[in-house]
Amino acid sequence: MDALLQNIPLGILAMVTFFLVIGKIFIDQRRSPNSPPAVPGWPLIGNLLGLNEKKPYLTFVKWAEDYGPIYSIRLGSSSMVVLNSTELAKEALVSKFSSISTRKLSNALTTLTCNKSIVAMSDYGDYYKMVKRYVLSGILGTNAQKRNRHHRDTMIKNVVSHLYSKIKDEDFYLVELREPFQSELFQLAFKQSLGKNVESVYVEELGVTLTKEEMFQILVTDPMMGAIEVDWRDFFPYLRWVPNKSMERKIQQMEMRKRALVKNLIEEQRLHITRGEEISCYLDCLVSDGNTLTDEQLIALVWESIIETSDTTLITTEWAMYELAKNPSCQDRLYQDIRKVCGSEHITEEDLPHLQYLSAVFHETLRFHSPVPIIPPRHVHEATQLGGYDVPAGTDIIINLYACNMDKNDWEEPGDWKPDRFLSGEDEHAEMNKTMSFGAGKRKCAGSSQAMLISCMTVGRLVQEFHWKLKEGEEENTDTVQLTNHKLYPLQAYIRSRPEEVRFGRF
CATH class of the missing domain: 1.10.630.10 (Cytochrome P450)
Known part of the structure; x- marks a missing residue:
């Protein structure tokens, strides 16, 4: 595979990747009519620029004032739903736990936790x-x-x-x-x-x-x-x-x-x-x-x-x-x-x-x-x-x-x-x-x-x-x-x- 990639011109490889990402994001962004309100973002990067401050939880509060206690955002190609109330948090952590029981870790945390080997970050199982x-x-x-x-x-x-x-x-x-x-x-x-x-x-x-x-x-x-x-x-x-x-x-x-x-x-x-x-x-x-x-x-x-x-x-x-x-x-x-x-x-x-x-x-x-x-x-x-x-x-x-x-x-x-x-x-x-x-x-x-x-x-x-x-x-x-x-x-x-x-x- 490495040899194959090396033989493809970088420009062509970048273009193919670009259209694959665009296509994937387009598919992912098709919304159900009953989806949570969405915070408007930029093409490709979504709401990343809106989270460039050191305290993202304050930004989430500001968005909640406009879009309500539950809304969706996009961070690059990932779709995220943000919960800003105790009632919603308990619904996610307790009554809907069976559907939301796994962890989503960054690359850094995956390495530092030895691929979810610690109790706090392991998937429920x-x-x-x-x-x-x-x-x-x-x-x-x-x-x-x-x-x-x-x-x-x-x-x-x-x-x-x-x-x-x-x-x-x-x-x-x-x-x-x-x-x-x-x-x-x-x-x-x-x-x-x-x-x-x-x-x-x-x-x-x-x-x-x-x-x-x-x-x-x-x-x-x-x-x-x-x-x-x-x-x-x-x-x-x-x-x-x-x-x-x-x-x-x-x-x-x-x-x-x-x-x-x-x-x-x-x-x-x-x-x-x-x-x-x-x-x-x-x-x-x-x-x-x-x-x-x-x-x-x-x-x-x-x-x-x-x-x-x-x-x-x-x-x-x-x-x-x-x-x-x-x-x-x-x-x-x-x-x-x-x-x-x-x-x-x-x-x-x-x-x-x-x-x-x-x-x-x-x-x-x-x-x-x-x-x-x-x-x-x-x-x-x-x-x-x-x-x-x-x-x-x-x-x-x-x-x-x-x-x-x-x-x-x-x-x-x-x-x-x-x-x-x-x-x-x-x-x-x-x-x-x-x-x-x-x-x-x-x-x-x-x-x-x-x-x-x-x-x-x-x-x-x-x-x-x-x-x-x-x-x-x-x-x-x-x-x-x-x-x-x-x-x-x-x-x-x-x-x-x-x-x-x-x-x-x-x-």
Whole structure:
């Protein structure tokens, strides 16, 4: 085939390809009379130019104002239906799940996830069900959460100790929360996944010894940035034979480094397991007798457990502390609530069900600062209906979670951060589903319980120990970056330990 292509003049090949693409797009654009409203676009490229800003979810909201909560767009040769309301999102994720259960990944994500080998990005089927059982058994299920309790307690203790080391007398002292919390979360991820913390490691395949900061770069920062790399062939799959070498090299380099590091970490821990050493961790579950995972799948799953513990929980916790430092009345209310429930004792996980305002702070932060503003696209593999409109097989579905959480029909004054809106006394699980930050239906995120435990315990303890006040000018630092809603600039706040007569034991 390569020889045949080389013997065809480039001009003729380009012309044939052009007409094939035009013909395919023309066929795809034939619309059912009951199709969702279509946002007008340009020939060939569709609505791509309209999505050139860094926050496409805001563009989706603008289009919803003109075309309604459900509409279709074209990104190159792909047809997509965008959902901008909670009602429509739940219809797609729950009642029409059987028709919309597969993932649509970009070329970059396909490479970084080892062709959908991780739980979050795999298609719903036997493999998904199997690896979800593994992650529940090894990390996220009730029994696993109990096993890892001491790791979470140590993490919070270390963050508090670090902040106390910065304080001088009773004056407010400027700190950044992200660095110590991010470092401790990363350690927690290693302990849960591999059974131990890793300060540094020599990776033979790379020929270097990596520090913890370099490991974080390889396992978390680089993949998150790589996930948003744009490959124009994603929008024109009929031209996938055309090389995009610079982008391919960049993503493949990220994947090679990530794979080499995780493989090395796994091999080190496997040695301990084969020696009969008792290691209670996710890896132990993945390599137990009877498991049929390939080496590539094993590497992908261990990496997933590390990155997912290290990223979105950090985002939610940092935004929650930002809002509490910005809103002193809310911070004081939370502090008084903690004192009422915990008295002179440190807050514990057993206290969380009784701390309604802390739960409200958590859920309102999920709503207002959605960690993932756009749910990863789903693919319609059999024709269905959404919102009363016909949606043909082959269509991609985009759920604009940001629009759902800012919908004036569902939320009073959605542009304000108001934890009180979650003090309705409803069931905790109902509240967790209300913002859909953890998805819905059969593919609901398995990590919701751990995320709430870590974030609520950290926020509660930080408010219990310190008074927080934003640095001057920090109120406007709300820009975000990366695939998730990561705060662009780390939170900077002045902290002061609580007065001695009301302060709790430090450690």
